[in-house]
Amino acid sequence: MKLTQDYPKIFLYHRFCEPGSTIWGGISQDEFEWHIERVTEKYEVICFAEFLLRKQRQASTRNCAIITVDDGYRDFYQYAYPVLKKSSVPATLFVTSDFIQQRIWLWPDKLKYIVQQLQSGRYSFEFNHDCFEINTLDNASRLASWMRLSNTCIRLPLTKREMLIKSLSESMGIEVPRFPSKDYEACNWNELREMQMNRIEIGSHTLTHPVLSMIPVDEMLKELNDSKVEIEQMLNGQVSTFCYPHGGENDINDAVVKATAEAGYRGAVHGNPPREWNPFLVPRMGADDDRKEFIWRLCGMEYVTARIKALL
Ligand SMILES: [Zn+2]
Numbered sequence: 001m002k003l004t005q006d007y008p009k010i011f012l013y014h015r016f017c018e019p020g021s022t023i024w025g026g027i028s029q030d031e032f033e034w035h036i037e038r039v040t041e042k043y044e045v046i047c048f049a050e051f052l053l054r055k056q057r058q059a060s061t062r063n064c065a066i067i068t069v070d071d072g073y074r075d076f077y078q079y080a081y082p083v084l085k086k087s088s089v090p091a092t093l094f095v096t097s098d099f100i101q102q103r104i105w106l107w108p109d110k111l112k113y114i115v116q117q118l119q120s121g122r123y124s125f126e127f128n129h130d131c132f133e134i135n136t137l138d139n140a141s142r143l144a145s146w147m148r149l150s151n152t153c154i155r156l157p158l159t160k161r162e163m164l165i166k167s168l169s170e171s172m173g174i175e176v177p178r179f180p181s182k183d184y185e186a187c188n189w190n191e192l193r194e195m196q197m198n199r200i201e202i203g204s205h206t207l208t209h210p211v212l213s214m215i216p217v218d219e220m221l222k223e224l225n226d227s228k229v230e231i232e233q234m235l236n237g238q239v240s241t242f243c244y245p246h247g248g249e250n251d252i253n254d255a256v257v258k259a260t261a262e263a264g265y266r267g268a269v270h271g272n273p274p275r276e277w278n279p280f281l282v283p284r285m286g287a288d289d290d291r292k293e294f295i296w297r298l299c300g301m302e303y304v305t306a307r308i309k310a311l312l
Contacts, residue, residue, distance in 0.1 A: 007274065007300050007303045008051060008061055008064055008065070008066060008282070009039075009043060009064070009065040009066070009285070009297070009298055009300065010048070010051075010065070010066040010068060010269065010282065010283070010284040010285065011035075011039075011065070011066070011067055011068065011284065011285055011286075011287040011297070012068055012069075012070065012269075012271060012284040012285065012286050012287060013026075013027065013032075013067070013068070013069045013070070013076075013080070013287055014026060014069070014070050014071060014073070015027070015073055015075055016028070016029060016032060016073075016075040016076055016078070016079035016080045017029070017075060017079060018079060022289075023075075024112065024143050024146070025288075026075070026288075027287070027288055027289050028079075028289065029079040029080070029082075029083060031289045031291075032079065032080050032083055033083045034291070035287060035294060036067075036083055036084065036087060036089055038294070038295065038298060039065045039067070039089075039298065040087065040089060042063070042065075042298070043063050043064060043065035043298075044063060044064050044065070045064075045065050045066065045067060045089050045090060045091075046064050046065075046066060046090060047066065047090040047091065047092045047199070047200075047201035048066055048068060048092040048201060048203065048241045048267065048269065048282075049092070049201050049203075049240050049241050049266070050090070050201075051064060051066055052240070052241065052266045052267040052279055053266075055277075055279065056266075056279075065298075066091075066092065067084070067089070067090075067091040067092070068091065068092045068093075068094065068243070068269060068284060069091060069092070069093045069094070070094050070205055070243055071094070071095070071096055071099065071106060071186075071205060071209070072093060072094070072095035072096055072099055072100050072186045072187050072192075072205070073184070073185070073186060073187070074185050074186060074187050074188075074191070076093060076187065077187045077191045077195065081195055081198075081200065084198075084199070084200070085198050085199075088199065089199070090199040090200065090201065091199070091200055091201070092200075092201040092202075092203055092241060093192075093195065093200055093201070093202055093203070094202075094203040094204065094205035094241070094242070094243035094269075095186075095187070095192065095202060095203070095204070095205055095231065096186075096205045096206055096207065096208065096209045096227070096245070097204070097206075097207050097226075097227040097230045097231055097234075098207045098208050099180075099186045099208075099209070100186050100187060100188070100189060100192065100231075100234075101230070102179060102180075102185075102186065102188075104208060105176070105179070105180045105184060106180075106184070106209055107153065107161060107162075107165065107209070108146075108150045108153070109180060109184040110165050110169075110176050111146055111149045111150055111153065111165060111168070112146050112184075113174075113176055113181065113183075113184065114165075114168055114169055114172055114174045114176065115134065115136065115142055115145055115146045115149070116142065116146075117172075117174045118134065118136045118142075118172060118174065119136070120136050120137055121136055121137065122134070122135050122136075122137065123135075123136070123172065125167075125168055125171055125172070127163075127164050127167055127168070128160075128164075130152065132145075132148060132149060132152070133145070134149075134172075149164075149168070152164070153165070154211060154246060157214065158210065158215070189234045189235070192234075192235060193235060196235055196237065201241065202231060202235055202237075202239065203239060203240070203241035203242060203243060204224075204227040204228050204231055204239050204241070204242050204243070204265070205227070205242070205243045205245060206223040206224070206227050206245055207222070207223050207226055207227045207230070208223065209245040209246075210223060210245060211245065211246050211251045212224075212244060212245065212251065212252065212256045213250060213251055213252055213253045213255075213256055214251075217255070217259075220255075220256060220259060221259055221263070224242070224259055224260055224263040224265075225263050228242075228263060228264065228265070239265075240264075240265060240266040240267075241265060241266065241267055241268065241269075242260055242263075242265040242267070242268040242269075243268060243269050243270075244256065244260075244268060244269070244270045247269070247270040247271035247272070248270075248271060248272065249272055251270075252270055252281075257278075257280045257281060260280055261280055265280075266279065267279035267280060267282060268280045268281070268282065269282045269283075269284050270282070270283065270284070271283070271284055271286070273302075273306050274302075274303055274306055285297045285302055
């Protein structure tokens, strides 16, 4: 613990569900409550904006933890926010503003919707000379099939990605509704306003959730600037923090980081391993229902192993 007390324990969540149930890539309310109990036993929980402020003032961030949540799904409001509110624990929610505005689906959800609607069985789907095997015989195979499709889509330019999703929808005979269905919907602005009054910081996660390093510069600037302006207008407050969509090694480059700083944000998070301190490349650790893994990360062991690896 002492070895890593200067490293921020920043956790990343996406989706939540009701107590005792499971969700792909998400965590149930009771497990989340267990996380919050463990975090608050040992750490001071602050929001990301507060963390950046302390760094800027060279104040101590020792033994601080940060809860961050990406995208802005309504299940955060339904299941996680009540847990945080009950214990008066702050968090930072990064929202994709066109999603909140109910203008778009997040594209991985379209794929998930199709895969989840399929009857149990084995299917094959061809796109651009690539053949995808889709197995929906059990939940794990369904999840693996969705991830294969998602991993292909993430590397495609927007128009190609949409073509793939359309083609999958047609060949599987599953029509994707125009707006996200109940399981995939976003918080609305009123819910965000209420949460903002109760220690939830709202940061930006772009307009449409693109891979910023893959889109033209003018679009990248629009994603950074317009989302900030829209959230600020709708919530009548300042948006000072940002989260890179997808956030992997290749999803961000120097131009994206520079443009994020120039857009007026004070810092940004991603999902890569820690490097030297840069407020626009702040690392986070995933959190799911693996309790052992969570405690490992909570103790800062990820940082210890990263430091050891760097020495090798
Ligand atoms: Zn996201």
